[in-house]
Amino acid sequence: MAKKALFIALALALAVVFAAPGSALAKWPSKPIQIVVPWPAANDPSTMILTAMAPHMSKELGVPVKVINQPGGGGVLGAHKVAQARPDGYTLGLISIGPMITQVLRGKTPYKNQDFKPLGLVWSSPFVLACRADAPYNNLKELAEYAKTHELKLAHWGLGAVPTLIAMKAAQIGGFKWKETAYRKLNALLVTKGDADVITFSVTGLKDYLDAGKLKLLACMLPERLPNYPDTPTVKEQGFGDPYSIWFGMFVPAKTADDRANKLSEVFFKVMKRPDVQDTIKKIGSVSHPTDAKAARKQMDSELANFGQIMKQLGVIK
CATH class of the missing domain: 3.40.190.10 (Periplasmic binding protein-like II)
Structure with missing residues (x-):
């Protein structure tokens, strides 16, 4: 009986410790958060934008936010790193339409886009x-x-x-x-x-x-001309096909808890609205167009069907 009573007492004590607001399990975030970018850092517009955002995100979240470049495979290696990460809210990925849609359609990825939970689309690249x-x-x-x-x-x-x-x-x-x-x-x-x-x-x-x-x-290649190069016509204007938004979105592993994903989304888009961040986006030449998670998923589903047809027409897939 004494051993049983001791076991119960220890169990209750541990339950109190781990349920306490300041405990390692209850407190999140409690360690650095990483944003994976699946391209080389040099001259990469998205890396430049995220580098400008990271200190402000860190201030909001109370932990360091680091930008990690993981290039290779046209963005597939970095995207895979995000898909395989623990769904604990400490790994995000800035992933574009290529590794998320067209590479998946080619069957060249070790993941499906259902392996990710979108926080939203953020900007498009010129x-x-x-x-x-x-x-x-x-x-x-x-x-x-x-x-x-x-x-x-x-x-x-x-x-x-x-x-x-x-x-x-x-x-x-x-x-x-x-x-x-x-x-x-x-x-x-x-x-x-x-x-x-x-x-x-x-x-x-x-x-x-x-x-x-x-x-x-x-x-x-965008739907509209670039503000910094207004004399360059679009592909569509010249009669050589339809333009497509080469978008970038923020994603976390699919099983990430909704409360953590929502918090990361809230902080990301709050920081993205800062005037200095918007100035950085404009100076780089990217186009800001934030969408929520629901709209992001809807667009992804639509483009899977659309690009599937285009890639068949071009002979890229059967």
């Missing part, structure tokens, strides 16, 4: 088609005519990347085919040094080369 400044074409129509008698090499992230699909659709409409080459380390030097003729890339990463007169823009 992707463009660019070439050397001395190229004998200045828009997609001229490029298509030139490509009928000259082989053009397209530098891109991979067949599952949305900018690549937009470029492939433009070529299909223009009546030519790219000589496609995917690069793990995609950068402007591939074009300026002559290894490729055209590149799909964010305008932020090309800015220095555009300003120096080494590159020129052929088309903007």
Whole structure:
């Protein structure tokens, strides 16, 4: 009996300790939170934005918030890191339409998008088609005519990347085919040094080369023209396909508790609204368009169906 009474007393004592507001189990967050970005840090617009946001998020949450870059596989490696993380509210991921939608459709991911819980979509990246400044074409129509008698090499992230699909659709409409080459380390030097003729890339990463007169823009891939480059028409304006929002969203592992996911979402979007953060987004050239978790999931479901059709038309999937 004495042993039984002692066991009960210890159990009750432990229950009190672990239920206490200041205990390790009750207190959250109690250690650093990481935001995984599945691309290299250099010249990455989203890394720049998150780096500006992290100190303010840390102040709101009371723990350090760290931005961790995990590149590889067109964003798949970093996304997988998030999907596999413990669903305890300490790991978030900034994941784009590519690794979340088109790479999944290709069957190239060790995860499904149901393995993630969206906090919401946050911004879109200003992707463009660019070439050397001395190229004998200045828009997609001229490029298509030139490509009928000259082989053009397209530098891109991979067949599952949305900018690549937009470029492939433009070529299909223009009546030519790219000589496609995917690069793990995609950068402007591939074009300026002559290894490729055209590149799909964010305008932020090309800015220095555009300003120096080494590159020129052929088309903007967003639905509207870029404020910083108003003379560059969109793909749609030029009659070479439909534009798509190359969006980025915040995600946590699917089994993350709703109360923690909601708190992270609340803090993220509160900080994102700060004037200094909005200025950073605009200066970089990204487009802010926050949505809640429900709207994010609805858009993802719609794009799974839409891109499935597009990728079949292009022969990327069967």
